[in-house]
Amino acid sequence: MPGSDKETDLTERIEAFLSDLKRGGSGTGPLRGSAETARETTALLRRITAQARWSSAGDLMEIIRKEGRRMTAAQPSETTVGNMIRRVLKIIREEYARSRGSSEETDQQESLHKLLTSGGLSEENFRQHFAALKANVIEAINELLTELEGTTDNIAMQALEHIHSNEVIMTIGRSRTVEAFLKDAARKRKFHVIVAECAPFCQGHEMATSLSKAGIETTVITDAAIFAVMSRVNKVIIGTQTVLANGGLRAVNGTHTLALAAKHHSTPLIVCAPMFKLSPQVRREYTINNSNNHFVSSGEILSKVNVHCPVFDYVPPELITLFISNIGGHAPSYIYRLMSELYHPEDHEL
Amino acid sequence: DDNQMKDPDMASAVAAIRTLLEFLKRDKGETILGLRESLTSATDCLTGVDSSVAVSSGGELFLRFISLTSLEHQDLSRCKKVMEERGELFLEKISMSRAKVAKLCHTFIKDGAKILTHSYSRVVLRVLEKAAAEKKRFSVYVTESQPDAAGRQMAEALRKLNVPVTVVLDAAVGYVLEKVDLVIVGAEGVVESGGIINKIGTYQMAVCSKAHNKPFYVVAESFKFVRLYPLNQQDVPDKFKYKADTLKTVQNLSEEHPMIDYTPPSLITLLFTDLGVLTPSAVSDELIKLYL
DSSP states (O other): OHHHHHHHHHHHHHHHHHHHHHHHHHTSSOOOOHHHHHHHHHHHHHHHHHHSOOSSHHHHHHHHHHHHHHHHHHOTTOHHHHHHHHHHHHHHHHHHHHHHTOGGGGGOSOOHHHHHHOSSOOOOOOOOOOTTHHHHHHHHHHHHHHHHHHHHHHHHHTHHHHOOTTOEEEEESOOHHHHHHHHHHHTTOOOEEEEEOOTTTTHHHHHHHHHHHTTOEEEEEOGGGHHHHGGGOSEEEEOOSEEOTTSOEEEETTHHHHHHHHHHTTOOEEEEOOGGGBOSOOOOOOOOOTTOOTTSOOOGGGGTOOOOOOSEEEEOGGGOOEEEETTEEEOGGGHHHHHHHHSOGGGSOO | OHHHHHOTTSOHHHHHHHHHHHHHHHOOOSSHHHHHHHHHHHHHHHHHHOOOHHHHHHHHHHHHHHHHHHTTOSSHHHHHHHHHHHHHHHHHHHHTHHHHHHHHHGGGSOTTEEEEEESOOHHHHHHHHHHHHTTOOEEEEEEOOTTTTHHHHHHHHHHHTTOOEEEEOGGGHHHHGGGOSEEEEOOSEEOTTSOEEEETTHHHHHHHHHHHTOOEEEEOOGGGBOSOOOSSGGGSOHHHHSOHHHHHHOSOGGGSOOSEEEEOGGGOOEEEETTEEEOHHHHHHHHHHHHO
């Protein structure tokens, strides 16, 4: 039966995606960029919308939430998956509200105003059926996909405003966004880049090779030398894994050190992060990601020593000067506002 | 105040709003303007008895809500009926707000945490109750909070929950902070800048936590948001600083001890409200949305 074929096909794809996510985290599969993950998640969600069986917006949201929980459980450190799911849930809510013809769509957030004016403790349970809803949602998801595809370019376009001639820029590790940003500026300006290698994976080396191929003068330094070199640096530009709700970052380890050194020398710290990295989480307990221990070579001490290798660092919002995203530049104190535009508060907990 | 005696767990603002609602029900006025005036005088009367920030903000919210409603209906009696319904609804919503705040905040309390708090706050108590119910182990330091030693009341309540608690002197805040993981305080009012007005000694605690790099969390319900923008301690109006009877009886206020102080937003890490987890900069946004 074609119906059940579609379903099995769908479940197969979801399973394949989940196992991909799990492998990506353990370091054995190819390292995926978060943009790729975001795109794949959105494409998968579009497929679910098109192929799964649902009759009302409420059903669809339940299905997506369920799959979403499984996906985030597969790889908790990959927050873009959760972010995309929340974006799609918000899209569904908006399309539903639009189909109902209510002008409530802008006022979906809790607010003091709403507390006083709303008519009742009505729970929107999204039970009404609208024929055009499916098509509308899929169209909106397509728009989201187009937006995702353009993010790196949009960020890179802003490079010329921030990088001036003969400047010394510092960065850490490897970020595709920052790479594109610097390469775009290099087309018209001449500047020098210092890359901190970011042990133990030394992704900084790849970044340096790639930048020098584009004709940018690059220097690689060890993480320990960050503070020593900082006095000669004009700007620090970094990427991040996640932007948290309070304006802080979860970035590759070593970033907090870099941020503190920059603060000490009053050097501006610029974070290039596309909007899909914005997550409604706030900093929680410090969890150690011990998944990548294989870098420690064998030796007698291995049995006597506990190796802790955190993969990510938390950087508090006070150390950050500017966020550059695909929709422009923002101060860290403005992040909460962007968040309220992207996600609905009820979706913060999937 | 009748209301407050009946239920000591109710916030003073909620009691004030309930009183105003009763007043509304019994009002025999003929015009909306008349209604508004009588409600304003009722609010003044209430603040005359208990001049805390919370009562004033609660009263103002209620008045605001009246004026928003009255724009919709022409007929007074129908209008009043709608207002009464909405008033009940408002009360219902804010009675759930403490539960919402507790739900948001308890996840920030890790197992084995040492918490410092100031004076007696029902919201903080609720948060700690929830954390204890989630089987988290933590211990609490409470400041004594003179001149009314409200901290001892807090300690009593916490002992009933089987939470290990230590009462410390107000002067010992700096001493104790190195042992502490986080600081949680309530608020009597949240001002437009994102700062808070709370029992005297809160500002000190905030400055010390900043110096020690400890997170300073504030828990407050949304009806405590007030349209005030103090630039420093002197800017806070006298009617909030001193008790109502003190204002009436004492001639020279400079010899009196203020009961509250103002903590600027730069010292606050996060605010937990029933509207969500807010950074101090988000507070003014919320206030603008309401009062626009």
